[in-house]
Amino acid sequence: MFGAxxxxxxxxxxxxxxxxxxxxxxxxIAQHLGANGQGSKVIExxxxxxxxxxxxxxxxxxxxxLAGTLATARSVQVIYERTFDHPPSKGWRxxxxxxxxxxxxxxxxxxxxxxxxxxxxxxxxxxxxxTNLAYLFVFFWxxxxxxxxxxxxxxxxxxxxxxxxxxxxxxxxxxSFYFSSTIVSDSxxxxxxxxxxxxxxWFIAMGAVLTLGxxxxxxxxxxxxxxxED
Numbered sequence: 001m002f003g004a005x006x007x008x009x010x011x012x013x014x015x016x017x018x019x020x021x022x023x024x025x026x027x028x029i030a031q032h033l034g035a036n037g038q039g040s041k042v043i044e045x046x047x048x049x050x051x052x053x054x055x056x057x058x059x060x061x062x063x064x065x066l067a068g069t070l071a072t073a074r075s076v077q078v079i080y081e082r083t084f085d086h087p088p089s090k091g092w093r094x095x096x097x098x099x100x101x102x103x104x105x106x107x108x109x110x111x112x113x114x115x116x117x118x119x120x121x122x123x124x125x126x127x128x129x130x131t132n133l134a135y136l137f138v139f140f141w142x143x144x145x146x147x148x149x150x151x152x153x154x155x156x157x158x159x160x161x162x163x164x165x166x167x168x169x170x171x172x173x174x175x176s177f178y179f180s181s182t183i184v185s186d187s188x189x190x191x192x193x194x195x196x197x198x199x200x201x202w203f204i205a206m207g208a209v210l211t212l213g214x215x216x217x218x219x220x221x222x223x224x225x226x227x228x229e230d
Contacts, residue, residue: 002075002203004203076147080214097146137162144214167212175202
């Protein structure tokens with residue numbers, strides 16, 4: 001369901017915003033997928049767009065995509081609420097909270113692309129991985145605390161953030177070995193729809209990382225000895 005939500009709402013919204021800004025989203029997707037030269041060309045062919053003008057159709061598309069994106073943010077919030085056994089958050093304040101988190105996700109992806117371009121060529125793979133791990137850890141740590149409305153203290157959520165960040169890095173390494181060849185193969189076998197199959201797999205893997213990171217981090221936290229209270 002998480003992968004489907006990303007495909008049907010988040011990805012269209014990113015494409016629409018990128019078209020309005022005359023920005024090539026295919027470069028960013030290829031970079032996050034770890035696609036090689038041939039895989040990047042396949043993705044470029046999938047997102048071949050021209051600059052769009054703002055009109056009623058674009059507005060309706062953005063509103064629908066935004067609603068789906070907020071629902072995706074809510075699904076991430078539910079993962080953390082169930083992990084830490086908290087009741088669900090409700091109300092317009094929580095909708096605003098999900099909106100702020102979506103803006104944070106957009107910021108982290110933009111920063112990730114900028115850091116990758118600046119560091120990847122000048123630093124070795126170890127330094128590049130540590131840099132990614134550092135800012136991903138901070139982002140996920142903030143995400144858990146923020147989406148839970150501060151109902152869990154920072155000291156009880158850092159393990160979830162660390163586990164998720166490590167798994168996210170692992171997904172990036174796996175993607176660089178797996179998705180490049182898969183994109184090319186699926187494109188030759190199924191055509192354009194084959195690239196969509198690969199993207200769905202990638203989105204599902206993201207949902208798995210968020211869920212497993214929360215569960216592993218929470219189990220790790222629960223296994224820690226409790227400090228006696230005076």
